[in-house]
Amino acid sequence: MTRMTGAAALVAAFAAFSPGPLLAQTAAKPAPSAAGPWVPAKLSDGQPDVQGYWTAGGTVEVNGEEEQTRGGTYSITGGPLGGGGEQEVIDNYKLAQQGKPLPSWPSKVVDPSDGQIPYQPWAQAKQKYIEANVDHATKQEHLDPQERCFLDGPIRDTFHYEFKIEQYPGYVLILHEGYRLIPLDGRPHPDSAIKLWNSDSRGHWEGNTLVVDVANSNSKGRLDRAGNFASDKVHIVERYIFSGPNAFTYQATVEDPTVYTRPWTVSTKIIRTHLKEPDYEKWEDECWEHERNIKELSAEIEQAAHAKTSGKAHPPQGAQP
Amino acid sequence: MRSFASTVWLSLIASAALTAAAHAQDLARTPDGHPDLSGIWQVITPAGQDLSAHAARKDSPAHLGAVVGGDIPYQPWALAKKAENFKNRETQDPQNKCFMAGVPRITYTPLPFQILQKDKQLTVLYEYVHSVRTIYTNGTDHPPGHIDWFLGDSRGHWDGDTLVVDVVDFNDETWLDHAGDFHSDQLHVVERYKPIDKDHIQYDASVEDPKVFTRPWTVSVVLYRRIEPGVQLLENECYTFDYEKFYP
Numbered sequence: 001m002t003r004m005t006g007a008a009a010l011v012a013a014f015a016a017f018s019p020g021p022l023l024a025q026t027a028a029k030p031a032p033s034a035a036g037p038w039v040p041a042k043l044s045d046g047q048p049d050v051q052g053y054w055t056a057g058g059t060v061e062v063n064g065e066e067e068q069t070r071g072g073t074y075s076i077t078g079g080p081l082g083g084g085g086e087q088e089v090i091d092n093y094k095l096a097q098q099g100k101p102l103p104s105w106p107s108k109v110v111d112p113s114d115g116q117i118p119y120q121p122w123a124q125a126k127q128k129y130i131e132a133n134v135d136h137a138t139k140q141e142h143l144d145p146q147e148r149c150f151l152d153g154p155i156r157d158t159f160h161y162e163f164k165i166e167q168y169p170g171y172v173l174i175l176h177e178g179y180r181l182i183p184l185d186g187r188p189h190p191d192s193a194i195k196l197w198n199s200d201s202r203g204h205w206e207g208n209t210l211v212v213d214v215a216n217s218n219s220k221g222r223l224d225r226a227g228n229f230a231s232d233k234v235h236i237v238e239r240y241i242f243s244g245p246n247a248f249t250y251q252a253t254v255e256d257p258t259v260y261t262r263p264w265t266v267s268t269k270i271i272r273t274h275l276k277e278p279d280y281e282k283w284e285d286e287c288w289e290h291e292r293n294i295k296e297l298s299a300e301i302e303q304a305a306h307a308k309t310s311g312k313a314h315p316p317q318g319a320q321p
Numbered sequence: 322m323r324s325f326a327s328t329v330w331l332s333l334i335a336s337a338a339l340t341a342a343a344h345a346q347d348l349a350r351t352p353d354g355h356p357d358l359s360g361i362w363q364v365i366t367p368a369g370q371d372l373s374a375h376a377a378r379k380d381s382p383a384h385l386g387a388v389v390g391g392d393i394p395y396q397p398w399a400l401a402k403k404a405e406n407f408k409n410r411e412t413q414d415p416q417n418k419c420f421m422a423g424v425p426r427i428t429y430t431p432l433p434f435q436i437l438q439k440d441k442q443l444t445v446l447y448e449y450v451h452s453v454r455t456i457y458t459n460g461t462d463h464p465p466g467h468i469d470w471f472l473g474d475s476r477g478h479w480d481g482d483t484l485v486v487d488v489v490d491f492n493d494e495t496w497l498d499h500a501g502d503f504h505s506d507q508l509h510v511v512e513r514y515k516p517i518d519k520d521h522i523q524y525d526a527s528v529e530d531p532k533v534f535t536r537p538w539t540v541s542v543v544l545y546r547r548i549e550p551g552v553q554l555l556e557n558e559c560y561t562f563d564y565e566k567f568y569p
Contacts, residue, residue, distance in 0.1 A: 044352070139567075140564070140567040141567040141568065143567075145561075145564075145568055148561075148564060149560070150558070150560075150561050150564075151451065151558060166437070166444060168359070168437045168438070168439065171437065173437060173444065173446075175444075175453060178451030178453070179446055179453055181435070181446060181553075181554065183553070187551060190551070190553070190555070194555060196555065196556045197556055197558050197561065198451070218565075220561070220568035221568075279461075281455070281464075282455070283468075283470075284470045284471065284472055286421065286471060288419065288420070288450075289420045289421060289471065
């Protein structure tokens with residue numbers, strides 16, 4: 001149904017030109033302020049109230065100062081194609097057209113310290129294969145599932161622009177273009193035979209940190225456009241570390257012994273958005289229904305495959321900004 | 322002459338009204354005193370296959386009908402289009418393409434949905450393609466202008482213990498069932514969620530569309546609470562099924 005917005009489609013189309021200005025990255029652990037830890041308002045069931053709109057890619061005024069944050073739009077391991085919001089994609093498209101160098105992005109992977117995902121050799125080769133083909137698809141499997149409007153799944157859904165948090169007694173609800181409903185009552189994950197695009201989430205609060213245990217992934221989605229991936233054996237522990245009213249640190253530790261040599265952790269800063277629009281409403285997103293025509297996509301792939309075998313230049317892909 | 326099906330439905334509605342009065346005091350309530358509709362709900366009816374009374378056939382079990390009064394009051398041209406839709410339903414039903422289902426069809430699509438409720442809004446999560454509706458109960462009106470949405474714009478208020486939801490801003494791309502019943506972008510739906518007891522809701526949706534129907538008409542189904550231990554929403558991302566083989 002409702003995957004990629006117009007802005008996101010633009011990002012995907014120009015992901016190759018999508019780094020943004022180099023900005024300081026948030027450390028994995030929030031620094032307590034001099035005034036002591038943040039004391040949030042509490043909801044009727046005792047949860048810290050963290051409701052509202054949040055984004056991994058934008059600008060917000062925090063304590064009178066503008067703060068910026070960036071998602072890992074293209075690759076969570078950074079590099080020249082590391083991140084950027086909609087405006088940065090447009091800016092960098094212009095830079096690229098002028099032949100100017102594009103700024104580089106630090107990795108969002110904070111452990112291991114080299115910022116790289118500790119793949120097993122076969123898995124590293126698979127990631128490289130996906131990345132090499134994603135912008136020049138000649139086979140159905142080359143296409144980023146997100147481009148087909150399929151659900152992002154955990155981690156990518158956090159990096160993929162704006163989301164809304166609603167809280168209800170016993171639940172945290174995260175509304176992306178789909179939703180993740182996180183029960184807080186300690187119930188176990190469903191049978192491991194159940195594999196889901198959005199996985200299954202179970203949460204609890206540790207002070208001002210929401211800890212979410214994620215399992216039951218169908219592993220068909222990717223962690224970013226650069227082809228970083230996990231298997232359906234993956235186990236993710238997310239930590240939403242709220243240190244103040246308008247920003248939090250998102251941390252996800254990813255464990256999958258069938259793909260990696262050790263667990264690894266990705267982290268990014270998330271900031272509030274629509275702060276000055278108290279009446280802002282999240283309206284209907286659609287994607288599968290209109291924005292992506294699967295027959296056209298398939299035809300493009302066949303055309304590209306034909307051009308490749310007949311030695312013609314690869315046709316340009318994507319729309320203009 | 323009143324049909325058998327409509328007689329059954331009218332008596333069901335009458336008995337539901339009596340039951341609701343009898344059990345009103347047993348309902349869970351939110352701090353502001355309204356019935357708490359939170360929970361996972363699902364219909365037990367083939368209404369999503371065909372709203373009208375029909376015998377069993379390949380694509381549907383038999384059904385007593387969910388249209389109050391029995392007949393959908395189509396304008397003549399629209400009746401012909403409905404017949405054409407029926408003939409081509411396997412290829413033309415938007416739900417067979419996994420499009421968002423529209424209102425009220427999303428309610429009687431035979432998959433569970435979960436209502437989350439607070440004082441200024443209800444959020445409804447549907448297992449079918451991760452659809453989400455926000456029903457605002459904060460006194461706001463529909464946004465200005467016509468907007469083409471699959472699930473429309475929902476503004477609700479409480480009429481006693483009944484949640485009344487006014488829904489407009491639809492596109493003309495959804496059907497009301499698999500049998501080709503359809504509407505235009507002028508569709509205006511008024512849903513009434515009336516608790517029968519703590520585990521049942523009488524759901525009536527009036528359907529008005531001056532481009533397609535001669536008068537407003539009403540769909541009536543019962544929502545059943547899913548009470549199995551550990552029950553939760555899963556996924557039905559049916560648009561991915563044909564492509565999952567590319568992502569082993």
